[in-house]
Amino acid sequence: MAQPFRIATAGRLGKADPVRFTFDGKSFEGLHGDTLASALLANGVHLVGRSFKYHRPRGMVSAGAEEPNALVGVHRDAARRAPNVRATVQEIHEGLNAVSQNRWPSLSFDVGALNDLASPFFSAGFYYKTFMWPKAAWERVYEPFIRRAAGLGEAPDRPDPDCYANRFAHCDVLVIGGGAAGLSAALAAANAGARVILADEQAETGGALRYETGAMIDGMPGWNWAQAVTADLAARDNVRLLTRTTGFGYYAQNMVGLVERLTDHLVSPATDQPRERLWQVRAKRVVLATGAIERHMVFPDNDRPGIMLASAARTYLNHFGVTVGRNVAIYTAGDSAWQAALDLKRSGVSIAAIVDCRPDPQGPHVEEARRLGIECLTGHAVTGTGGRLRVSSIKVRPVSGGAERTIACDALLTSSGWTPAVHLFSQSRGKLAFDAETQRFLPGNAVQELVSVGACAGNIDLGETVAEALKAGHEAAGGVARKLPKLAADSTERWSGGMLGAGEGAGAESTAKAFVDFQNDVTAKDIRQAVREGMRSIEHVKRFTTTGMATDQGKTSNMHGLAIAAEMLDRPIPEVGLTTFRAPYTPVTFGALVGHGKGRLFEPVRRTPMHDWAEAHGAVFEDVGQWKRAWYFPQAGEDMHAAVARECRTVRQSAGIFDATTLGKIEVVGPDAARFMELMYTNPWQKLGVGRCRYGVMLREDGFIYDDGVVGRLAEDRFHVTTTTGGAPRVLNHMEDYLQTEFPDLKVYLTSTSEQWAVIAVQGPKSRDIIAPLVEGIDLSDDAMPHMSVREGMICGVPTRLFRMSFTGERGFEINVPADYGRAVWEAVWAEGEKHGACAYGTETMHVLRAEKGFIIVGQETDGTVTPHDAGLSWAIGKKKTDFVGMRGLARPDLVAPGRKQLVGLRTRDPKTVLEEGAQIVADPDAPVPVPMLGHVTSSYWSENCGHSIALALVAGGHERMGETLYVPMPEGAITVEVTSTVFFDEKGARTNG
Amino acid sequence: MLLIHCPYCEEGRPELEFRHAGEAHIARPENMAELSDEDFERFFFIRSNPKGIVYERWRHIHGCARFFNAARDTVSDRFLTTYKAGEPKPDLDGEGK
Known part of the structure; x- marks a missing residue:
């Protein structure tokens, strides 16, 4: 029979369409609306994974986001392989393909389970103790072993093909959680006219009303009310659901x-549909209605498949119409779990026994259980379980001591009470207050504009919850003047009772495995051991045992761990502390956080107006900050070395044309511009x-x-300042x-003009001949326009600021034209250049040519600790x-x-050897370690024009070392160098003047 | 993400639009040339970095581009006030505690 554990008369899926899916290659049928967990349970499958450390068989514990055990891989296709998906959250769809994790060779027979037998070896803190020595074993033995053994799912090995969206939103009232409290708050806020956003993690709102059958609100069963209110809210313009x-x-x-x-x-999602959307919501007020999370009981072997939370079993039954077993036992310290037995019994499921460790629980649920003939073992405890891949029996004995009895069952529901979900409240920096009577941390003073309502605020009464939430929503919306709305709400159910810490059979002397944290395999014994070994703060206990550090962040386990540590330390729980709640509440994909900001959209790319021309002429580009700059222009058959050598030769023999657009440009204007320049630069400017x-x-x-650059004075009150490419901002x-x-x-205005000007550098003996036919209204003769001058005029019919300047040591010009004309003027200059045998050159040739002249590049010769004196710029x-x-x-x-490090030139003894930039420089390569370092190579190139390699270096006391022999130690042996002047070519600088 | 009130724009804007610019109310001495090494050290290197209220400079770099001052509590990460450059340090309760 298909879905043998589906009960036709139970749940809300009714006649939903069947859905086929696979788990570990086996085909199953579920119903539309199922989660993977409910659909597997409908087929009687509890075993879904192996635990992290001991590889113990594990099944579903919960029916929601807090799930510690049921993590699976969901494989949509080769690239879409999501690991660690909670089966209790994943909705099934036709063709869903899920696989179990952390097992080999198969889920039912797993070699790693040997770890369970070797568990003394893996006790708390084993990482810190076991793998200490020998040191060399870390890399070769321990780490590979740990990496293979540990971890959960496997990360996909291909790029994520999905897209993710990102939105910012503003609202008056943000409500987190769509249960009875959240819906009431949203309703009241919406009625008061506020802009409301209501977020709920499930596919449908309703929260605990999903399983709480005894709830009545506004004359309707709770779930029906929730759906009616949701439909009402969804239709309103001022509500985003x-x-x-x-x-x-x-x-x-x-x-x-x-x-x-x-x-x-x-x-099959549309290809352009985002998989997830990140919302960053700025809310005037926030209403937290995040509910409470049920805790399991801590007792020996409490982790077998088939052992789950009572509320989970109720959800599977009352919402999905699935029973988690045929003969179900209950073990509880609170009232709410009794209701699970009643629900199951009424649906025809046999109840093996209700075991309640409290001596004398009272209430209608107890009477009803007895009336239905269920065996009620009050004052009893479960002290063990049997079964290999599924629980098959429990051991029960009176709390006061006495004979142990074995009861057969195929599922065990446990509850030790409810932990308010205060995660978001705590993240908001609100202080939590411990309520000793109910043993719960509750929201204390808020420090942001928020209010907690319902179960997350510790309220266990439905009527009070709804009233409180209506008031909160009403007030959050600023609706004080209006009449406070009212709704009749009541529930026959009780959430009182509960306990923290280890139960019977898992006490201080016990060596049994009574799990506190299922996902990280932390037992009550581990926590006690941590305290015995000296951990005092819960923060230390947490890190030593790893409790609460798994992907579920200890939602079901943290309070148990804390209580056990407090008991061992004999101190009250608040004194032992509470570990910090950190975002995210549940795992968030990197995709959602990254959104569109990947690939081409990761960072802006800046291109000059001449970029396409360079691309068409075969340029190889390099990244300089966000800029793409032409690096060199290889011709047919040329490698980088050959291309750069040719470009270097050509510039000095005839001319080269270079795109200098990326230089930063700042217009400094105003009556006090010169005074301001005097303050900002070392140089004198007034004259x-x-x-x-x-x-x-x-x-x-x-x-x-900090920076350098050529500055032109265009008028008494106007300077055209250039900066380095990277330094402009x-x-x-x-x-x-x-x-x-x-x-x-000072009366000065500063304007960035970097993007306004395209800059074409024409450098070389023929530079004036190249531009002369294009320039109008500027006398280009050496007398009229000497080196280091600037003129305004026209070129190719467009306005230009024409600089006579040189970063190559040749006669040179830099043509500034409005950026929109950059490409056209470049092409005109290029056409003239070709007549004179000029070449286009890139940044590599620019670097070599300036190094031949000893011109520094800020950021290459300097590193934030170099003074003008060090760099040989005292003259400036x-x-x-x-x-x-x-x-x-x-x-x-x-x-x-x-003895400061000063800029010098280096020449290698072998002229063909090109030093490595960054290489260290020493006086004696054979000196004993540590060898005193004198400095390092800042720039190094093959100089085609000099016929030997050249280098610039920062060397201690360098200016006093001219002619000295130093060494650059390299793996192949020390390279002998001679300290020289920084100028390697045309030392007198005659070429710049023509 | 913090919301920061720009005293020039007179609007609260997201932190993304701003850039932090170090401690406020450290005036550059007018007699730089005569400054002793000790005075230069105090001016350039020594910062108070208190736990509690700090007076700091921010620039609305992706907005009006103005530098302004702010008083912020480093414990709660709350801005107590922001004010224009050149205005005096506000007298805030709790300072120095």
């Missing part, structure tokens, strides 16, 4: 993170003539080089900082200036002390 949506994180100023699951329950340029050095206040920030906060009286400091940023810093004792 989000199901399958978990509030996972509570952040500052009422920012709450929600994740909405959109497609995991669908047979710089209009139409002239100067190489500027910018320092931080501590005296170290921070230089502007630095300038703005001083202008706004230190020198606010205005000697008569009374202040500039960094002036006082430069006089600090360490900055004027001898």
